[in-house]
Amino acid sequence: MATNKNSPATQIDLSKAVDAVEAETNLEIKQSLWRTIIIVIAIGLVGFHLYTTIFGIFPALIQRSIHLAFALSLCFALTPAVRSSSRTKVPWYDAILIVLSLLTTLYIPYVHDQVLENPLLWVSPVDQVFSVILLLLIVEAGRRAVGWTFPLMVVFFIAYAYFGPYFPGIWGHQGFSLSVILQSLYHSSNGIWGMMLGISATILSIFAIFGATLIAIGAGESFFKISQMLTRNSRGGTAKVSIVSSGLFGMISGSAVSNVVTTGNFTIPAMKRTGFSNSFSGATEAVASTGGQLVPPILGAAAFIMAQILGIDYSTIAIATIIPAALYYLGAYVGVDLEARKRGIKAQAKGNWKDDFSWSSILLFIGPIGVFAYFLFAGYTPSLGGVWAIVVGVVLFFILRFRSGEKQKSPTQMGLGVAIASARTVLQIAALLACAQIVVSLISMTGVGVKLSAFIIEFAQQNLFLGLLLTAIVCIVLGMGLPTTAAYVIAASVLGPALIQLGLEPLVAHLFIFYFAVISTITPPVCAAVFLAAGLAKAHWWKTAVDALKLGLAAFVVPFAFVYSESLLWMGPIPERILSTVTAAAGVVLLTIASIGYLSRQLPILFRIVLAISGLLLVVPHPLYSVIGLIVGGITLAIHLIIGKRRQAEEKLMNAVK
Known part of the structure; x- marks a missing residue:
């Protein structure tokens, strides 16, 4: 049994944790010319999306093509071709890819009118060449941003669309020429420029800027301070700090993997020092980071896509997820408390919760989130709520720093930090959703989605439970190689219609898919959040995965429960x-x-x-x-x-x- 030691060594190093969160605002590129170019593009990205949110977005093809121009340029400028390598300079080949990205995307606004008049008939040699180049650029950007899975899916579905007549049975179709496939993707609003990229170009970009703003104003420090205040004098407090802080930060970052990397570097060592095993420390961080995408009012990027797919207010989804999210973290919190009791780990700090209380920390977190929630539930668009939350966050930051007399960041430092952090998030989201849009478009073009839905219904034999079980397995398998948003998008396009035909309400069906897409990151044998957390904890990944399953066991039951009782979705x-x-x-x-x-x-x-x-x-x-x-x-x-x-x-x- 571990013994309790009330020493600084058993606490989370708050200053280092905050520095890690704010590291996203730094730019590592050393070349002065490229630093200037990247900063200009990043500031342009932020300005473009704020301007179009406030004053109105451009026509769909123009808005989305400009957005993709920013994202691809920044992807090739900031993301190395080999993911394990660092990026301190931009090599010559990425400079070429940046130029090609700008040419192929900004060509669309130039020929916008002609494309609208004849999307598939108006084809020039330039269009044909650009369609091939842009497709390759998106595939490469997807590889750099999220790995090989999505690019391979794009290649597979292009091959499936082309070789359709050669597939057996119901899986065969008439087939399409490469010219038709490429022009459908490049010219059609249902191709590359479809709804998924549209969501990235409007709503998700604003929330990338919102999250970057919270980091730049020091809300990361607020997450840790609030967590310590809430868990002070609590048994196994360091693990509970991990649960609360990772949940709060995950709500903003929307990525379990990045959350583990950012907060796990400090929460995991603190848990180990207080007596938790290596594997349990890693599992706690993985489970806590994963659940952040389930926490309203912001949730993860997939929830915004869900609102667009279903054509409902985002506030409806935010309300529906309150109880499932609470049940998820209730299970994790109780599990940590029981593990601490088993290991004899007592409270790590003595004193009153007021010792950790800070109005500035509370306001920097509650202020922007509260403003967003108000706009959301008052019926405004999530994008507009995000813009006002950004404004309130910045204003609060300067007011609080001025009143405290602390040395404050200059507006220039703030702006640059927000621009760089926004660029990192937007390039990942845009690359991800551009690839997802290509896959979804090809699924629709070939009709394979309808065939898969029919197969699932036939397999389930009208048995809802079997249909749900198969859906959960598919979501987990997809989540093994894809981020949550991508896994949800693909699963929703194929499995959503099948669940609806089995009798579920569309919102319930999509929330079920969303939930399992989220928890796939802690489900072995391929569980990205667990792999990273185990590495940080210096633990065997399988032991960490088993501990994560124990800690998050209830998470696998709750989705089935709210399917059979919509009252758990507050209905x-x-x-x-x-x-x-x-x-x-x-x-x-x-x-x-x-x-x-x-x-x-x-x-x-x-x-x-x-x-x-x-x-x-x-x-x-x-x-x-x-x-x-x-x-x-x-x-x-x-x-x-x-x-x-x-x-x-x-x-x-x-x-x-x-």
Whole structure:
């Protein structure tokens, strides 16, 4: 058992953690000319998206092509061809790719009118060459940004579209010439310039700027301070700081992987120093970072895409995710507390929570988020809410720094930091969604999406549970090689219609897909967040994955629960919502106790099985099952506690006799 040590060594180094969060605002390029060029492009990107959000976006093809011009240029300027290498200068070949990116994208506004009049008939030699070049540029940008999976998918679906007549059975189709495929992608608003890139060019870019602004004004420090304030004097406090801070930061970053890298460098060593095992420390960070994409009101990028696909207000999605997100973090929090109890890890700090209280930290976080939430639920567009949140965040920063008398960043430093951090995020989002848009377009062109939906329905034989199980497996498999947003986009385009045909409401079906796309990052055998966290913790990845599954066990049950009870998505009568939430929370606690295997002492395997079944019965939205689960689970816990007290009494008696 680990012993508690109330020393600075057991705390998170706040200054270093903040520096790591703010490292995204730095530019490593040493060449003065290229530094200037990159800064100008990055500032132009920020200015373009703020201007079009406030004064109105340009026609779709123009808005999206200019956006992609910025993103591709920055991708080849900032992202090395070999991902493991650092980037301190821009090589000559990337300079060529930047020029080609500008030519092929900015050519679209030049021929905008002709394209609208005859999208597939108006074809010149320049169009043909540019369509090939831009496709290759997007594939390469996707490879640099997210790895080989998406580029390989693009190549596969292009081959499928071309060789359609040669595929057997229902999977065959008439086939398309390369000329038709390329021009459909380059000229059509359903090709490269389709809805996915449109979302990137409007909503997601604003939130990239919003997240960069929060980092630049020091909200990263706020995340850690608020976390320490909330978990002070709490058993296993360093792990709980990880859960709260990673959840808050993940809500802004929208990426489990980047979240693990940013916050895990400091939360994982702190957890290890206080007595948690290497694997459990890594698992805690992976689970906490992954769940940030489920936290409203911002959620991850996939949620904004969902709103556009379904044609509903984003606020509807934000409200629906409140209870599932709370259940996710309830399971993680209880799991950490039980693990700390098992290892004898006590509170790491003594004193009052007011010792960590800071109005500036509270306001720098609550102010911008609160403004965004107000605009969101007042019926304004998420983009406009994001712009006003940016304004409020910057104003609060300078007011608070002026009142405190601290040395403050100049507006120039602030602006450059926001521009660089925004550029890093936007280039990844745009490359990702441009590749996703190509895949979705080819799925639609070939009709394979309809065929896959029919196959799933036939496989499930109208059985909703089998359909859900197959969907969950596919989402997890897709998430093994793709970021959450990409996994959701592809899965939603293929599996969404099938679930809807099986009787689900569109929002429920898409939230189910979204949820499993998110937690795929902690699901072995390929689990990106776990791999990174295990590396930082110097732990075996499989042990870390097993601990992550134990800590996040409830996360795999909750999506099935809200499918069968929409009250967990805050729908239906109020009493039913409250009752479902309470019973689901009780079920999550029992499931977590069963997975960790400890309460007052180690739980026998039979007790763990009974508690797991009881937890499942409580999560299932059925009054009779909930009552049975509550009674059986309560009796099991009572028996365990009674046996534990008797053994304690016997041990004391034995010690006294000795």
